Amino acid sequence: xxxxxxxxxxxxxxxxxxxxxxxxxxxxxxxxxxxxxxxxxxxxxxxxxxxxxxxxxxxxxxxxxxxxxxxxxxxxxxxxxxxxxxxxxxxxxxxxxxxxxxxxxxxxxxxxxxxxxxxxxxxxxxxxxxxxxxxxxxxxxxxxxxxxxxxxxxxxxxxxxxxxxxxxxxxxxxxxxxxxxxxxxxxxxxxxxxxxxxxxxxxxxxxxxxxxxxx
DNA sequence: ACATTAAGTGATT
DNA sequence: AATCACTTAATGT
Numbered sequence: 001x002x003x004x005x006x007x008x009x010x011x012x013x014x015x016x017x018x019x020x021x022x023x024x025x026x027x028x029x030x031x032x033x034x035x036x037x038x039x040x041x042x043x044x045x046x047x048x049x050x051x052x053x054x055x056x057x058x059x060x061x062x063x064x065x066x067x068x069x070x071x072x073x074x075x076x077x078x079x080x081x082x083x084x085x086x087x088x089x090x091x092x093x094x095x096x097x098x099x100x101x102x103x104x105x106x107x108x109x110x111x112x113x114x115x116x117x118x119x120x121x122x123x124x125x126x127x128x129x130x131x132x133x134x135x136x137x138x139x140x141x142x143x144x145x146x147x148x149x150x151x152x153x154x155x156x157x158x159x160x161x162x163x164x165x166x167x168x169x170x171x172x173x174x175x176x177x178x179x180x181x182x183x184x185x186x187x188x189x190x191x192x193x194x195x196x197x198x199x200x201x202x203x204x205x206x207x208x209x210x211x212x213x214x215x
Numbered sequence: 216a217c218a219t220t221a222a223g224t225g226a227t228t
Numbered sequence: 229a230a231t232c233a234c235t236t237a238a239t240g241t
Contacts, residue, residue: 152229175221189229191222207221207238 005031008054009108012078021122025052029108034101041099046092049109050084053077056105057166059182061098070147070184071159073139074102074166082136085115085129102166155183156193157202161215170212179210 006026013022029052034040036056041047043063058075060083075081083097092112118125146158159182163172180190194210197203204211 177221186230187222188224188231192224192229195223205222 005029005108008106012054013052016128017124018122021118021124024114024118025108025110028114029110032107032109034105034107036101036103036105038101039098040101040107041095041097043095043098045095047084047095047112048092049111050115051081051107051109053079054106054108056107057102058099058105058107059102061100061182063098064184068184069098069181071182072097072143073136074162075099076166079135080128080132082133085132152183152185152189153193153196156190156197157215159183160203160210160212164212164215170215172210172212173208174210175208 006022009017009022009025013025017025030049032051034056040051040058053075055077057077058081060072060075060081061069062072063069081099083095086093115125119129120126146155150158156179159179160172163174164170176190176194177187179194180187183190194203194205198205202212202214204213
């Protein structure tokens with residue numbers, strides 16, 4: 001099994017991390033396999049380590065006082081979470097986001113104290129941390145733009161496009177209510193928007209399924 | 216056949 | 229674009 005992990009790690013992170021760093025990750029990392037739709041982290045949870053995504057996808061959500069959600073961005077293979085990376089002091093912090101698996105997902109969890117020493121030990125690691133921040137920040141700006149500048153039909157289209165890319169399929173197993181939750185709106189308005197998109201030939205609708213025809 | 220959950224719709228703000 | 233109140237349709241037991 002450890003050899004297996006090493007191989008996948010090399011596959012996903014090999015071009016970023018030197019062999020020594022990969023050795024260290026294998027040594028201290030804890031493999032976590034999570035099935036789709038599971039909440040991994042909630043707002044207020046203590047962050048004990050840095051998760052490195054091996055496969056699958058995770059959606060990162062913001063939550064309001066009434067427990068309504070808003071999708072911030074997705075994390076994919078090779079990504080990590082900026083939230084946890086920000087604690088390189090080694091101090092344990094609390095999460096300000098909720099993380100839910102979008103598909104069956106494998107992550108390798110690195111304890112916080114290791115991570116902080118790697119910042120000095122491995123230039124590869126500090127580069128990875130800074131690059132991750134940069135990517136996350138840009139993704140967040142994209143989401144902010146969508147939220148501020150796009151009307152709902154366009155936001156729905158954008159969201160569907162992202163899901164298609166993520167799942168590698170134009171057939172999405174999702175409900176109108178799920179989409180509504182991600183976009184922080186109500187199911188009724190999503191149903192209406194989707195109906196309109198169906199008339200325009202953009203999607204094909206059936207129960208628990210959205211077939212994306214144009215994106 | 217019945218209950219449950221998803222989706223559609225008109226009216227109102 | 230949101231909410232209410234209700235209907236219709238699909239699916240599981």
